[in-house]
C-alpha cells in the first residue's frame with residue numbers, strides 16, 4: 799500500500815523486537831528494524847522512516863546518544879523519536895533522551911495499545927482494515943501482550 803507509514807524499531811532484545819514487528823505490521827505499518835544504536839543511525843539515514851521507536855538500553859551507544867546524532871543530522875532531524883525504556887523518568891538516561899529531542903517516552907512494561915495510541919497521535923494515521931483486525935480482542939485483549947521489563 800502506497801500510503802503505508804514506515805516505522806523503524808530500535809530494540810536489542812530480539813523477543814521484544816519480534817513482538818513489536820508483529821504488532822506494528824498487523825497495525826498496517828511498514829516496519830524496519832535495528833538492534834543497536836549505530837545500526838539505527840545507519841538504517842534511519844538510509845531509509846528515512848516516518849517515525850522511530852528507540853529503546854534506550856542498547857549494546858553499543860545508548861538510545862539517547864543515537865537520538866542526539868539523528869537530531870544533529872539535517873537528513874534525519876525531522877523524524878519523530880519515541881523513547882521506549884524500562885528506566886524511570888528521573889534517570890539521567892531518560893533526561894538525556896528528552897534533552898536529545900525524543901517527543902515521547904513510553905515505559906516498559908506497557909500494553910501494546912499504548913504504543914498504538916502514541917503512533918496514531920504522532921502520525922495522525924486513519925484506522926484501516928489491518929488496524930481493525932489487530933484490535934480484535936481475541937488477538938489483543940486489554941491485558942494482552944505487553945513489552946516486558948528490561949533495559
Ligand code: MN
Pocket residue numbers: 809810811853854855856948949
Ligand atoms: Mn534494550
